[in-house]
Amino acid sequence: MTDRESVLAELRKVALPDGGDLVSADMIRALTIDAGVVRFVIEVPDAEAARRIEPARAQAEALLRDLPGVQSVSIVLTAPTTTRGQAKAPAAPQPAAQAPGQPPSLTIGRHPTPQAGPQPVKGVARIVAIGSGKGGVGKSTLTANLAVALARQGRRVGILDADIYGPSQPRMLGVTGRPASPDGHSIQPLQAHGVTLMSMGLLTKDGEAIVWRGPMLMGALQQMLGQVMWGELDILLIDLPPGTGDVQLTLCQKTNLTGAIIVSTPQDVALIDARRAIDMFVKLKTPVLGLVENMSTYICPNCGHEEHLFGHGGVAAEARAQNLPFLGEVPLDLSVRLSGDSGLPVAAGDGPVADAYAQLARRMVAGGMA
Numbered sequence: 001m002t003d004r005e006s007v008l009a010e011l012r013k014v015a016l017p018d019g020g021d022l023v024s025a026d027m028i029r030a031l032t033i034d035a036g037v038v039r040f041v042i043e044v045p046d047a048e049a050a051r052r053i054e055p056a057r058a059q060a061e062a063l064l065r066d067l068p069g070v071q072s073v074s075i076v077l078t079a080p081t082t083t084r085g086q087a088k089a090p091a092a093p094q095p096a097a098q099a100p101g102q103p104p105s106l107t108i109g110r111h112p113t114p115q116a117g118p119q120p121v122k123g124v125a126r127i128v129a130i131g132s133g134k135g136g137v138g139k140s141t142l143t144a145n146l147a148v149a150l151a152r153q154g155r156r157v158g159i160l161d162a163d164i165y166g167p168s169q170p171r172m173l174g175v176t177g178r179p180a181s182p183d184g185h186s187i188q189p190l191q192a193h194g195v196t197l198m199s200m201g202l203l204t205k206d207g208e209a210i211v212w213r214g215p216m217l218m219g220a221l222q223q224m225l226g227q228v229m230w231g232e233l234d235i236l237l238i239d240l241p242p243g244t245g246d247v248q249l250t251l252c253q254k255t256n257l258t259g260a261i262i263v264s265t266p267q268d269v270a271l272i273d274a275r276r277a278i279d280m281f282v283k284l285k286t287p288v289l290g291l292v293e294n295m296s297t298y299i300c301p302n303c304g305h306e307e308h309l310f311g312h313g314g315v316a317a318e319a320r321a322q323n324l325p326f327l328g329e330v331p332l333d334l335s336v337r338l339s340g341d342s343g344l345p346v347a348a349g350d351g352p353v354a355d356a357y358a359q360l361a362r363r364m365v366a367g368g369m370a
């Protein structure tokens with residue numbers, strides 16, 4: 001059986017006129033291997049480069065045809081079209097060595113590469129986006145704790161922190177290292193509390209603001225999904241930015257999403273925005289797997305009195321009204337914030353809040369979502 005690695009190994013043998021090879025020059029796009037048919041695109045900066053690289057394309061085709069199990073090979077050379085007012089894509093850079101303690105020198109936020117329809121992520125069985133309409137309702141906290149709870153139940157879990165405007169997963173999971181990129185192309189994710197993690201926050205310098213929109217975001221997300229060595233995962237949770245913007249749109253259109261989970265507080269204002277998020281996923285034909293109520297009940301640690309600061313039951317009622325599954329609720333508890341800030345998610349410990357996350361995780365496993 002031909003797999004991606006054996007194809008790439010052949011492509012590494014194809015030397016380019018300006019040095020390097022097809023793989024190290026980061027020119028291979030949209031590689032698929034399906035029933036013995038190998039297809040991909042070689043992306044070149046312009047027509048002149050395409051002419052010079054044509055012999056390399058022919059050599060790659062010949063090499064791949066000789067691989068056992070390969071029925072046919074289709075390699076297309078493309079130069080990105082340049083529209084008015086849009087910068088031309090630069091020539092593919094040669095990978096540079098990664099300096100110790102620094103982010104890998106990858107060109108993140110590049111223009112997206114063409115792809116046919118939503119793509120799966122290699123080795124990942126399910127991709128579930130965690131979304132919210134409103135910011136600050138606890139979407140990132142839920143993602144981190146749910147991932148840890150699922151890992152404790154024996155699931156192989158990853159998190160992609162796609163909250164590009166405010167990546168918080170590294171802090172919540174206590175990850176401080178930088179991902180390695182030994183070949184300047186693939187990215188090795190980090191591990192914490194049994195969870196495989198990749199975040200845009202791990203590729204930028206501390207304090208660096210990210211001001212990408214539209215196409216650059218798409219390219220960055222494509223890279224996160226395609227270049228990170230996720231390994232074999234039962235579920236990859238994607239921590240989305242709040243709202244219904246470019247990231248959500250790109251993700252739903254370009255990735256084989258299993259579905260989305262919407263988190264909201266029971267407050268009316270949050271619910272209005274959650275409804276908007278649900279509507280967006282429905283329009284984008286992404287199944288909404290369920291709703292979660294966060295900051296549901298507050299139990300006074302001193303006297304045990306139960307208080308509903310943001311109301312209670314609003315999300316369950318919304319789920320009923322929309323005929324969507326209600327996955328459960330997480331109490332408002334100081335330990336959630338403190339543990340999130342300290343990098344040791346509350347779900348990694350014991351107690352009523354950890355139990356609430358464990359119960360959510362059990363429901364997901366029972367429902368075939370994880």
Ligand SMILES: Nc1ncnc2c1ncn2[C@@H]1O[C@H](COP(=O)(O)OP(=O)(O)OP(=O)(O)O)[C@@H](O)[C@H]1O
Nearest residue numbers: 135136137138139140141242295331332333336337
């Ligand atoms: N159940 C909870 N109990 C107490 N505090 C919580 C709870 N859930 C979240 N928080 C706290 O609320 C704040 C916002 O949470 P979080 O960052 O997860 O929200 P978010 O929806 O991802 O926000 P953003 O829109 O900024 O990405 C954090 O300080 C977090 O620790």
